[in-house]
Amino acid sequence: MKKSLIAASIMASLALTSLTAQAETSYLWQDTLDQAKGQTVYFNAWGGADNINDYIQWAADRIxxxxxxxxKQVKLTDTSDAVNRVLAEKAAGKDSNGSIDLIWLNGENFRAMKDNNLLFGPFSQSLPNYVTYxxxxxxxxxxxxxxxxxxxxxxxxxMAQVIFMYDTATLSSPPKSMAELLNFAKAHPGRITYPEPPQFLGSTFLKQALYELTAYRQALSQPADSVNFDTVTAPLWAYLDKLxxxxxxxxxxxxxxxxxMMRLLDDQEIDVALSFDISAASVQIDQGNLPDTVRSYVFTNGTIGNTHFLAIPYNSSATAGAQVVANFLLSPEAQIKKQTPTIWGDLSVLSYAKLSPAxxxxxxxxxxGIATLSIEELGQTLPEPHSSWVGALETEWRKRYAQ
Structure with a gap:
């Protein structure tokens, strides 16, 4: 009986602690909401796709x-431009009232900001929708x-994953590995290509090829300068020389x-296009930019995938407003709209198990969408290499192939 009373007392104490923590979180978040009212958040985000820009405008209206x-979206062609601007402001001693309040980024851009102490936070694990979902x-x-x-x-x-696209009206069996892609290109000269690095999808193509071709996959999780770069990457350059x-x-x-690439596919100049947006083909078909015979697919042994994020610069003048924006973009409402293929088709970061039945x-x-793969069809997601590999691969690629 005594043990039962002790256990009940412990359970009650834990429940009270949890309720106290929730009440404190709610109080702090209300303070953030109050501070955010009337603020303007300058959101630096890649602006190269109309459907994504339209989604951000929808979110702006709701917020x-x-x-x-x-x-307010500040449309970027390269996220590193925003990172360099924050770095320049820090060098100039502008530690408050910075020009950027929120940045869409990941990978080497995040690492650069974190390494140079350019970030506000930690903040994400305090967002109510992060905690809930x-x-x-x-x-x-x-x-x-x-x-x-x-x-x-x-x-x-x-979340994003590399997908490939082809037109079923002109191609019945697309190549499903880097080896098959090279064989296809040899049999059909002039019909295969990829974006030019350092464009992020071009750099991802290099990483996909390296992952498939190298005998030293474990080295890719380590900093590029800590391994024998030439040995690890030799099969990649030999492959590209042939391709x-x-x-x-x-x-x-x-x-x-x-x-x-999708325009070239539509013009029948190439046979295979690629994207980091699993719904890209469906969106372009819906907009009349691709024929409805185009379909998406992934390589047999998987393709590179990652999560993309929102970060707040350390000198933002609207940190409360930026947190409110980030929290809204984690809401089921915003994530459902974003995952709709004809809107964006971006995979949600929310846990399905943590959602309510409704x-x-x-x-x-x-x-x-007719050309969007299901989660099951996406198959295996290959991990991104350490962020240092991006710059190292781009530098070597330009040394060898840039005109």
């Missing part, structure tokens, strides 16, 4: 309506951004983006 926070144990990339610990310094926004000889425009010119039903009802 203004719900929280009286004004969200995100399961850090469900995916390593939620806590390890290209090998760099997140440590609450950025909030997850979406470029039979590539589109003889490997002398490369597409600038996934969007250009929210699960809303996710279940999302139309997939």
């Amino acid at each position: 203004k309506e719900e929280y009286d926070v004004t969200l 995100v399961d850090e144990n469900s995916r390593q990339s939620l806590t390890q951004d290209f090998g760099t610990p997140v440590d609450g310094m950025e909030s997850p926004w979406g 470029h000889k039979v590539a589109w425009r003889d490997g002398q010119t490369f597409p600038s983006s996934a969007e250009e 929210e699960q039903a809303q996710f279940n009802a999302i139309p997939r």
Whole structure:
């Protein structure tokens, strides 16, 4: 009987502690909401896709309506431009009232900001929607951004995975590995290409190829300067030397983006396009930019995938407003809309198991689009190498192939 009373007392104490913590979190978040009212958040985000820009504008309208926070998108062509601007402001001693309040980033850009103490936080694990809906144990990339610990310094926004596209009207069996891609290119000269690094999808193509070709996969999780770079990457350069000889425009010119690749696919100049957006083909078909015979697929042994995030610069003038924006973008409402293929199609970072039955039903009802792969069809997600590999691969690529 005494043991039962002790156990009950412990249970009651734990419950009280939990309720106290929830009350404190609620109080602190209300303080953040109060501070955020009337603030303007300058959101630096890649602006290269109209559907993504339209989604951000939708979010801006909802955030203004719900929280009286004004969200203004600053459209970037390269996220590193924003990182360099914050770095320049720090060098100039501008430690407050910075020009950027929120940045869409991941990988080497996050590592650069974290290493140079350019980030506000930790903040993400205090966001109510993060606490309610995100399961850090469900995916390593939620806590390890290209090998760099997140440590609450950025909030997850979406997940992406490399997919390939082809037109079933002209191609019945697409290549499903890097080896098959090279064989296809040899048999069909001028029909295969990839975006030019350092465009992020071009750099990802290099990582995908390296992952498949190298005998030293474990080295990719380590900093590039801590391993024998030449030995690890030798099969990649040998592969590209062969591919470029039979590539589109003889490997002398490369597409600038996934969007250009899809235009080339539509014009029947190439046979395979690629994207980091699993719904890209469905979106472009819906917009009339691709024929409805185009379909998506992944390589047999998996493709590179990652999580992308939102971070707040250390000198932001609207840290409360930026947190409100990040929290809204983690809401089921925002994540459901974003995962809708004809809107964006970006995979949600929310844990399905942590959603309410009504929210699960809303996710279940999302139309997939005729060219969008299901979670099961996406197959294995290959891990991103350590973020240092991006710069190392891009530098070597330009040394060898840049015109």
